[in-house]
Amino acid sequence: MEALVQRLLQGERRALARLLTYVENEVEGVEAALAALFPHTGKAWVIGITGAPGTGKSSLVNALAKAFREREKTIAIIAVDPTSPFTGGAILGDRIRMRDLSGDDGVFIRSMATRGSLGGLARATRDAIRVMDAAGFDIILVETVGAGQSEVDIVRTAHTTLVVEAPGLGDDVQAIKAGILEIADVLVVNKADRPGALNTVKSLNAMLRMGHPASRTQLVAHHGRLLEVEALTSNTHEAMWIPPIVQTVAIEGKGIDKLLDAIHKHREHLQQDNLFAALERTHIEVELYERLREALLANLLRNISQDAIQTLIQRIQTRELDPQGAVQELLQTQQMKA
Amino acid sequence: MEALVQRLLQGERRALARLLTYVENEVEGVEAALAALFPHTGKAWVIGITGAPGTGKSSLVNALAKAFREREKTIAIIAVDPTSPFTGGAILGDRIRMRDLSGDDGVFIRSMATRGSLGGLARATRDAIRVMDAAGFDIILVETVGAGQSEVDIVRTAHTTLVVEAPGLGDDVQAIKAGILEIADVLVVNKADRPGALNTVKSLNAMLRMGHPASRTQLVAHHGRLLEVEALTSNTHEAMWIPPIVQTVAIEGKGIDKLLDAIHKHREHLQQDNLFAALERTHIEVELYERLREALLANLLRNISQDAIQTLIQRIQTRELDPQGAVQELLQTQQMKA
Numbered sequence: 001m002e003a004l005v006q007r008l009l010q011g012e013r014r015a016l017a018r019l020l021t022y023v024e025n026e027v028e029g030v031e032a033a034l035a036a037l038f039p040h041t042g043k044a045w046v047i048g049i050t051g052a053p054g055t056g057k058s059s060l061v062n063a064l065a066k067a068f069r070e071r072e073k074t075i076a077i078i079a080v081d082p083t084s085p086f087t088g089g090a091i092l093g094d095r096i097r098m099r100d101l102s103g104d105d106g107v108f109i110r111s112m113a114t115r116g117s118l119g120g121l122a123r124a125t126r127d128a129i130r131v132m133d134a135a136g137f138d139i140i141l142v143e144t145v146g147a148g149q150s151e152v153d154i155v156r157t158a159h160t161t162l163v164v165e166a167p168g169l170g171d172d173v174q175a176i177k178a179g180i181l182e183i184a185d186v187l188v189v190n191k192a193d194r195p196g197a198l199n200t201v202k203s204l205n206a207m208l209r210m211g212h213p214a215s216r217t218q219l220v221a222h223h224g225r226l227l228e229v230e231a232l233t234s235n236t237h238e239a240m241w242i243p244p245i246v247q248t249v250a251i252e253g254k255g256i257d258k259l260l261d262a263i264h265k266h267r268e269h270l271q272q273d274n275l276f277a278a279l280e281r282t283h284i285e286v287e288l289y290e291r292l293r294e295a296l297l298a299n300l301l302r303n304i305s306q307d308a309i310q311t312l313i314q315r316i317q318t319r320e321l322d323p324q325g326a327v328q329e330l331l332q333t334q335q336m337k338a
Numbered sequence: 339m340e341a342l343v344q345r346l347l348q349g350e351r352r353a354l355a356r357l358l359t360y361v362e363n364e365v366e367g368v369e370a371a372l373a374a375l376f377p378h379t380g381k382a383w384v385i386g387i388t389g390a391p392g393t394g395k396s397s398l399v400n401a402l403a404k405a406f407r408e409r410e411k412t413i414a415i416i417a418v419d420p421t422s423p424f425t426g427g428a429i430l431g432d433r434i435r436m437r438d439l440s441g442d443d444g445v446f447i448r449s450m451a452t453r454g455s456l457g458g459l460a461r462a463t464r465d466a467i468r469v470m471d472a473a474g475f476d477i478i479l480v481e482t483v484g485a486g487q488s489e490v491d492i493v494r495t496a497h498t499t500l501v502v503e504a505p506g507l508g509d510d511v512q513a514i515k516a517g518i519l520e521i522a523d524v525l526v527v528n529k530a531d532r533p534g535a536l537n538t539v540k541s542l543n544a545m546l547r548m549g550h551p552a553s554r555t556q557l558v559a560h561h562g563r564l565l566e567v568e569a570l571t572s573n574t575h576e577a578m579w580i581p582p583i584v585q586t587v588a589i590e591g592k593g594i595d596k597l598l599d600a601i602h603k604h605r606e607h608l609q610q611d612n613l614f615a616a617l618e619r620t621h622i623e624v625e626l627y628e629r630l631r632e633a634l635l636a637n638l639l640r641n642i643s644q645d646a647i648q649t650l651i652q653r654i655q656t657r658e659l660d661p662q663g664a665v666q667e668l669l670q671t672q673q674m675k676a
Binding site for chain 2: 031034035038039041042052053277280281284285287288289291292293294295296297299300309312313316317319322323324325326327330331
């Protein structure tokens with residue numbers, strides 16, 4: 001594992017691919033590798049891209065990658081598919097992209113789908129981002145399908161989040177927009193050559209103006225739970241960031257320069273007033289508490305037999321004991337053993 | 339709180355509404371109320387309904403509720419909207435339903451959206467189901483929008499899960515289907531009077547036949563992480579459940595009888611061979627470990643100052659310490675204090 005870390009730091013692509021596989025499969029020893037890589041992280045700019053199916057996210061990621069390459073930036077792409085534990089919707093998208101971007105050492109593409117443990121995907125994505133960061137990529141693009149909470153959690157590890165919309169995607173697109181507008185740093189209306197594009201822009205604009213700027217939120221971590229609070233921007237000097245709306249036709253490369261400008265401006269915005277440091281601190285706090293929960297549970301389970309747990313589950317099932325009561329019993333057993 | 343529990347058990351609707359508000363807002367003392375209610379739970383049949391926006395889930399839930407009422411069953415409905423932390427997409431759907439179902443004491447409708455803490459929604463939904471179960475409802479319908487992991491987690495507290503599709507919802511509907519097909523106990527093609535309905539049925543059928551029955555999964559809990567394993571059905575006596583596909587036109591009430599039949603058959607299937615007991619045991623195990631994680635973290639934080647934590651975060655941010663190293667330091671501090 002140590003040799004692998006060294007080879008990765010020297011820029012070897014095969015070492016990178018292997019470490020990512022270890023991260024995804026939670027191979028033993030990968031924690032040590034991640035610890036060794038950690039001092040080399042913190043340099044990459046992480047861009048999250050999310051939006052409903054049909055908005056053309058993959059093409060947009062493709063176009064963004066090409067544009068960044070033209071500007072001499074190295075790019076890593078993680079395509080995350082939380083909807084599919086087995087089949088890889090992401091894999092198809094990958095193949096298409098590969099055609100365009102393959103043979104370029106400055107681009108690295110990886111897709112991830114849930115494998116086995118649910119909820120492990122966000123964690124695996126976070127670790128994969130870290131490995132890519134240590135490998136020296138300038139930009140990391142994290143693409144995720146859909147607009148549910150898990151996708152939101154995944155893009156929340158990003159520095160700049162793009163929410164992608166497209167014209168004419170059906171009735172309750174509005175509802176989704178309302179839900180993910182809050183996490184958008186930049187709004188992208190892709191497929192902007194389609195009928196209805198202007199309407200989509202207008203309605204996004206209306207939503208941003210009506211109420212939404214007021215409910216622009218700040219992520220804070222409190223005891224390891226992410227809380228959303230109203231951004232304290234009205235009474236501080238800190239300039240408020242209003243998400244710009246950028247129209248693109250990704251498959252033709254149209255609007256991509258403007259999108260890059262918007263991303264760049266958002267980055268500048270974060271880098272002033274210590275906003276970036278605050279964002280990073282929140283990410284770290286959330287991760288720390290999450291790791292603590294898992295470590296504490298593992299400790300407890302080392303001292304308590306599976307039989308004892310199964311007996312408790314049995315007693316809950318017969319309604320003799322309630323779940324919180326079972327937790328109290330387990331904590332008392334642990335204290336007595338300590 | 340005790341009086342409230344008694345009033346709820348006597349069937350008072352206002353007590354139910356208030357307790358649900360307490361659950362949603364995690365009011366102090368609500369844990370004790372849930373513990374007191376727990377012995378009265380385990381009687382309701384919980385039906386999860388999920389599917390992409392535009393499939394007509396709300397109308398379907400409405401039609402199902404009416405059909406169950408005609409069969410003298412009492413119904414509670416929870417409409418969960420994980421996409422929206424602020425605005426209630428669910429609330430609009432509620433109002434529409436209210437018109438149809440209001441004035442009937444055998445129906446109770448509640449919508450829930452994320453409030454503050456992310457990830458708390460699945461927990462709040464689980465507790466709300468329990469409160470409704472204790473209140474004596476025969477059937478609990480849990481409706482959730484979308485097809486992301488969080489929605490999957492929410493419907494996984496159900497006994498029977500309906501996945502709703504509709505014809506003509508755009509390009510990558512296929513990808514979503516592949517992702518949530520595994521959790522479906524019954525597949526519903528709603529809006530079946532629209533062009534393309536037969537194609538939707540055919541492609542679902544093809545997916546069920548090609549590979550998907552082979553990858554039908556069983557949920558198992560292992561150390562509190564849900565794992566998906568291939569169902570061990572080939573070499574056991576246990577009959578395999580192949581999700582039936584039911585066509586409906588919910589707004590006209592068409593196909594609802596057949597849907598009720600399918601739900602009934604699934605219930606019979608679970609009740610043979612102890613499948614239901616196994617499902618319940620898995621739900622309990624997951625809940626127990628989740629509660630343990632939170633309780634252990636709360637214990638730790640009682641002994642460690644926020645200053646100490648902030649210092650650790652600072653050291654992680656400067657890359658002096660990696661996150662896992664910080665966890666080790668905290669655990670050692672705790673051991674020394676014990």
